[in-house]
Amino acid sequence: MxxxxxxxxxxxxxxxxxxxxxxxxxxxxxxxxxxxxxTFRPDQVTTDLRNAAEGLQLELPYDRVGAVAVTGMRKLLATQLLISLAGQGPAPF
Structure with a gap:
């Protein structure tokens, strides 16, 4: 792995x-x-994404999924956001 x-x-x-x-x-x-x-850099930033904290999952290619929690958010540019994530359980990669 x-x-x-x-x-x-x-x-x-x-x-x-x-x-x-x-x-x-x-x-x-x-x-x-x-x-x-x-870290995750979304293609689009929405209000729901900005308010997300719990019950999140991360989906990687080939249908690999892992539970994650947001540990921080930082604005990169006027329209970009960098989200720090902590995995829960086994890593999906």
Whole structure:
């Protein structure tokens, strides 16, 4: 199993809405902690996305899905947003 993934992905909101974008993920095996996370840059920014926090899933190519939680959001440009995510459960990559 790989320890990183960068490429296309979709963030699935709690209401089932799918937001396409690009993701950069990695696993974390430091200090005895097994986890994964990274950043997601959505193609479009919506109010629902800005308010998203719980019940989220990340869908990678080949129908790989993992549960995630938003740990932060940062504006990149006037129309772009960078979302920090922490994975829950096994990494889907």
């Amino acid at each position: 790989t320890t990183t993934y960068s490429g296309p992905a979709r963030l699935i909101l709690a209401d089932g809405a799918r937001i396409s974008g690009m993701i950069s993920l990695s696993t974390n095996h430091r200090g005895g902690l097994n986890g994964w996370g990274g």
